[in-house]
Amino acid sequence: MEVRQFQERLGLAGLVDVHTHFMPERVLRKVWAYFDAVGPLTGMEWPITYRRDEDERVALLREFGVRAFTAMLYPHKPGMAAWLNTWAAEFAARTPDCLHTATLFPEEGVDTYVREAVESGARVFKSHLQVGAYDPGHELLDPAWGLLAEAGIPVVTHCGSGPQPGKYTGPEPVARLLARHPRLRLVVAHMGMPEYTDFLDLAERYGEVRLDTTMAFTDFSEGLTPFPRQELARLADLGDRVLLGTDFPNIPYPYSHQLHALERLGLGDDWLRAVCYGNGARLFGLERGDTP
Known part of the structure; x- marks a missing residue:
């Protein structure tokens, strides 16, 4: 299997994927229906490669050697979260x-x-500014951000304007949020595409900001919003704060393609080891033998 061969070549203990989707089945079906309609919306087809039952999807990640993954789920209206x-x-x-x-x-x-979730053991949060159509600087969220910053809990945030811009996507709302909560462990999903450079700027400015690789550098995304090659050196320098993310199961290509897309950047095996395992393992304490 290509995914296992990738890990064996690098000598990895597994993968840590910070951006995978599990949610109630009726919610997931609606998400899949949205992607089925993305072709007419954007002019590109978006087939769901891993459209399978929940148990099968979990088994696939385990077969791939993913040691820890997430259940990225998000509300689009009040009363859901x-x-x-x-x-x-x-x-x-x-x-x-x-x-x-x-x-x-x-x-x-x-x-x-949010406090109840933290006290019950939540390890990571998801914030989707595009789907939720909300300003991360909304006054009602301020105590929650403060709590998450204090607890050191990462928040994976879809804040870039791809594949379609939203009222509150882009670097400016996030920059205002970080100015108020500079210790927030914000993980910029999709490398912030298409505003890659702006989000690299924020990662350089704030030491707790990280970026996940979800769909970035793949043939699919490079055809739409290519990563600027002049920024590869900055990406290499931030190698300790880049995390593997894939968007499994909602991807229009095999899981292995995300890994090969990272490999062909040419940033070296140490960078790949950090991105695909080490950084996530350190962030979530897995190097100490903790269970996810």
């Missing part, structure tokens, strides 16, 4: 290699359910 957090806690309890994931939305009570 607490319910999604309950589901995610149950999923993590029955799936020990899944990092307990939670989410949030600017609404009354958000500080309460």
